[in-house]
Amino acid sequence: MSILSVQGVSVSYDKVEAVRDVSLSIEEGRIVTVIGPNGAGKTTLMLAIIGLLRSKGTIYYRGESLSRFDVEDRVGRGLCLVPERRELFHDMSVFDNLLLGGYGLRDRSRLKSNMEKVFDRFPRLRERRKQLAGTLSGGERQMLALGRALMSDPKLLLLDEPSLGLAPLIVREIFKVIGSLREAGVSILLVEQNARAALETADYGYVLETGEIVQSGPAADLIRDDKLIETYLGGR
Ligand code: ATP
Numbered sequence: 001m002s003i004l005s006v007q008g009v010s011v012s013y014d015k016v017e018a019v020r021d022v023s024l025s026i027e028e029g030r031i032v033t034v035i036g037p038n039g040a041g042k043t044t045l046m047l048a049i050i051g052l053l054r055s056k057g058t059i060y061y062r063g064e065s066l067s068r069f070d071v072e073d074r075v076g077r078g079l080c081l082v083p084e085r086r087e088l089f090h091d092m093s094v095f096d097n098l099l100l101g102g103y104g105l106r107d108r109s110r111l112k113s114n115m116e117k118v119f120d121r122f123p124r125l126r127e128r129r130k131q132l133a134g135t136l137s138g139g140e141r142q143m144l145a146l147g148r149a150l151m152s153d154p155k156l157l158l159l160d161e162p163s164l165g166l167a168p169l170i171v172r173e174i175f176k177v178i179g180s181l182r183e184a185g186v187s188i189l190l191v192e193q194n195a196r197a198a199l200e201t202a203d204y205g206y207v208l209e210t211g212e213i214v215q216s217g218p219a220a221d222l223i224r225d226d227k228l229i230e231t232y233l234g235g236r
Helices: 042-050 071-076 094-101 110-121 123-127 138-150 168-183 195-201 226-231
Strands: 002-013 016-027 031-035 056-061 079-082 156-160 187-192 204-209 212-218
Touching: 002 042, 002 187, 016 031, 016 042, 016 056, 016 187, 016 204, 016 212, 031 168, 031 195, 042 071, 042 079, 042 156, 042 187, 071 079, 079 138, 094 110, 094 138, 110 123, 110 138, 123 138, 138 168, 168 187, 168 195, 187 195
Parallel strands: 031 187, 031 204, 079 156, 156 187
Antiparallel strands: 002 016, 002 056, 204 212
């Protein structure tokens, strides 16, 4: 069964339609990626799914339309966005940033166990728990952003360009973590300009160009597609 099903969704900024009649779905426990160039509408789509932008069409989460739910309700149901700019509190410690991630937890006793799980997944964050977030390296910040999201026990993670601005070695590390989240039962929608890394990690992929889905298929097929290799995967 699909954990998320987006059906005929369009999003406009004033009169400009940034996302046009997009349909896609994510099966429970899978990683689905949306790849595409700068300005294709990837971030816009994510913002519509989490409820930060109004959209036309319908977004179903576990079979239920999200239209009457605001952002807080959506987060309470298990959706969680890790934004492109990561949006950490730079003047606060790693520990406090994580604590804020668990702010909405109904069961407060899970704060401690979730924190332990995050520290087990990211030992670097445990070492740096007292350090201010603003003093972390780019890779560490992305780990903190992911860790903070995991504090809320998400069922569906929306990851906006997790590899943006990171060195290749760190990118590999981040994608390894993303792959391991699937093993932990989290479903993931992964938006990326780094198409190769995204397709290597994902189960299924969609290609978004100027607001529209132009191609889709199992990630293993897309990564071998001549046209995509030419356009997005840096040639053979
Ligand atoms: P990037 O990888 O650069 O973030 P993207 O695929 O995420 O690109 P979006 O950020 O969703 O693309 O932008 C889609 C289109 O909508 C672009 O043409 C962009 O200029 C436009 N757009 C984005 N945000 C706004 C806004 N707040 N007001 C008006 N137009 C916007």
